[in-house]
Amino acid sequence: MTKPRYRCLRGYTIDPGFSTRLDTMVINESIYKIKWEDLEPGPIGEYLEIIDFDPVNYCFYEPVDLDSKEILGMSGLAPSEGDAQFHQQFVYAVIMQTIENFEKALGRKIIWRSNLVWKNGKADEAQEYVQKLRVYPHAMMDSNAFYTSEKVALLFGYFQAANKIEGSNFPGGAVFTCLSPDIVAHETTHAILDSMYPRYMENTNPDVPAFHEAFADIVALLQRFSNTKLLEHQIEQTRGRLDEYSIMGELATQFGQALETGRGALRSAIGEYDKKTGKWKKINPNPAAYQNAMEAHDRGAILVATVFEAFMRLYNFRVQDLLRIATQGSGILPQGSIHPDLVKRLATEASDISSHLLSICIRALDYCPPIDITFGDYLQALITADTDLSPEDNNGYRVALIDSFRAWGIFPQRVKTLSVYSLRWFPPQLTAKEDLAMSLMAAHIKDDIREISRLTNRELIAAKYKVLQKKLHTILDKPITTLDKKWKSSKLKQKDWDGFLKNIGVVKNIKPYSIPYSDGILRFSANPKLEVHNVKHAFRKGREDQQLEQVIISLTQTHRVESGEYRGFKFRSGCTIIINILNDVMNVEYIILKRFDKDVRLIKQADYQLGIGASMTMPISSYDDPRKSINLNFQNLHAH
Ligand SMILES: [Zn+2]
Incomplete structure (x- = not known):
């Protein structure tokens, strides 16, 4: 018997609090359509294991069996705040929806970060494959x-709402974070981002923690705006105010409210209610904000607001014609309800923009450097990734994004003007010999990539990637013995290879040395360690049905830096390499590089992590122990 394609599961559209508000009650139940998979009670599936142990009450709640006939027959359990089994079903639905969005955009399967294996107090190279993300709803x-x-796990807390009325939360009632679709999507995004770039857990500049936070919010926000039913309802409710940003703004404000547990900054970055008039007002972009906000949430909120701004610009642009048609050309809607057909069309436009924007934002991740990301890097990644996949851009997505980044004052460092052309990553600038070295490297892994592209089992894929990482490591380190005959016939010299390595952020044969710094020195240790983090194969489709087959490689080199007076830190260089496969030929398109340099970036990081440059010092207020604050800790970051 063929299996169904989807599993329908009932759940909340926005937080459960909105079910008790008369105006949102009717729409706060949605059907989540999740790709079918056989499930064990838990639910436990291919990607997830929901473990419902509640340490407060010291008990396990009975795991829900979503494959049981009764539950299948009613499209899952009915939403209920008091039913732990519904909570299990709901986190499963939202996490799977988020994973599906990522897989669709990235064109490959998500593989969780591997578990570190500790030996004698040190992390062992042999990391353990993690099949399922563990999820604790209570x-x-x-x-x-x-x-x-x-632990490669998501932990959701619950609490008694504060004794003040905040939006629609009742004072005193229990609030379950696992029932907020925004919070669940936010946490899932942290897990996926970490699986792609484990080094983003290192706080090397103020944009890094802010990016983790912002990106998680962007995914949650755009997922919410993809829900047509919710949009239709809001558009209908706010009828004549379509041209005043209101609908989206109100939704976004509720979103901020929903994430209020430790994430209040978001709400004020997008918009706020005017205390006098009670009306929602969008906050206008402030180009100075990015220079001044240092705390992760304040800074992250700027990036969220930037993407929201792009969304609003696209929406207003795209609905102009509909409004003109509906108003005989005036564009101003009369009093009274607007026509249900118009409501539908406006909602469809908004949800369409939202899902495209979500894909664009996710896809850009592959075009980011593997370490030390800045918002400027992300803007360049957004523009390059989207130009590659949707070259025409008839609907102006890239222009809207660039305009919003400009409005919020976010510029990449080396770019003087913001245009699609200047923002694109450039193809690698290599000499003929360095180019030959690079093609030898790409050709060396081609057969393995071919094999991986045919696999569907995630564990097998992960195992193959691991082999491939080793293989790349060996060739980068010892090209002569690895390539043997090919090396001889290529007539390359080791110095040509070293030249190529320099272009991917790797330096060879380093002896210990030091440079002057502040009122002391910085000492570098010898022979920095090379790590090949990720090799990924992707097959993706753009808005204009353009298809791309790609290989994405990310690698870093670690330089240990000691300072006489202060503690030491790790300074990393490296790159993300994007290879396009066309007619069975591997072409290196971009090398997204964080160069090993002894000046600008190094000094900035030293100031930031050692606490020397006052304005750029890493804020430690959100961490327990400043000495450990190099690594992000979301428990502390979210509680802040
Ligand atoms: Zn977060």
Whole structure:
């Protein structure tokens, strides 16, 4: 018997609090359509394992069996705040929806970060494959929820709402963070981002923690705006005010409210209610904000607001014609309800923009450097990734994004003007010999990539990637013995190879040395370690049906730096390499590089992590122990 394609599961559209508000009650139940998979009670599936242990009450709640006839027959359990089994069903639905969005955009399967294996107090190279992300819907009594990379798990807390009325939360009632689709999507995004770039857990500049937070919010926000039913309802409710940003703004404000547990900054970055008039007002972009906001959430909120701004620009642009048609050309809607057909069309436009924007934002991740990301890097990644996949851009997505980044004052460092052309990553500038070295490297892994492209089992894929990482490591380190005959016939010299390595952020044969710094020196240790983090194969489709087959490689080199007076730190260089496969030929398109340099970036990081440059010092208020604050800790970050 053929299996169904989807599993329908009932759940909340926005937070459960909105079910008790008369105006949102009718729409706060949605059907989540999740790709079918056989499930064990838990639910436990291919990607997830929901473990419902509640340490507060010291009990396990009975795991829900979503494959049981009764539950299948009613499209899952009915939403209920008091039913732990519904909570299990709901986190499963939202996490799977988020994973599906990522897989669709990235064109490959998500593989979780591997578990570190500790030997004699040191992390061992042989990392353990993690098949399922572990999810605890009732992990603690706390108004917090977080992702932990050590355990590769999501932990959701619950709490008694504060004794003040905040939006639609009743004072005193229990609030479950696992029932907020925004919070669940946010935490899932942390887990996926960490699986792609484990080094983003290192706080090397103020944009890094802010990016983790912002990106998680962007995914949650755009997922919410993809829900046509919710949009239709809001558009209908706010009828004549379509041209005043209101609908989206109100939704976004509720979103900020929903994430209020430790994430209040978001709400004020997008918009706020005017206390006098009670009307929602969008906050106008402030180009100075990015220079001044140092705390992760304040800074992250700027990036969220930037993407929201792009969304609003696209929406207003795209609905102009509909409004003109509906108003005989005036564009101003009369009093009274607007026509249900118009409501539908406007909602469809908004949800369409939202899902495209979500794909664009996710896809850009592959075009980011593997370490030390800045918002400027992300803007360049957005523009390059989207130009590659949707060259025409008839609907102006890239222009809207660039305009919004400009309005919020976010510029990449080396770019003087913001245009699609200047923002694109450039193809590698290599000499003929360096180019030959690079093609030898790409050709060396081609057969393995071919094999991986035919696999569907995630564990097998992960195992093959691991082999491939080793293989790349060996060729980068010892090209002469690895390539043997090919090396001889290529007539390359080791110095040509070293030249190529320099272009991917790797330096060879380093002896210990030091440079002057502040009122002391920085000492570098010899022979920095090379790590090949990720090799990924992707097959993706753009808005204009353009298809791309790609290989994405990310690698870093670690330089240990000691300072006489202060503690030491790790300074990393490296790159993300994007290879396009066309007619069975591997072409290196981009090398997204964080160069090993002894000046600008190094000094900035030293100032930031050692606490020397006052304005750029890493804010430690959100961490327990400043000495450990190099690594992000979402439990502390979210509780802040
Ligand atoms: Zn977060």
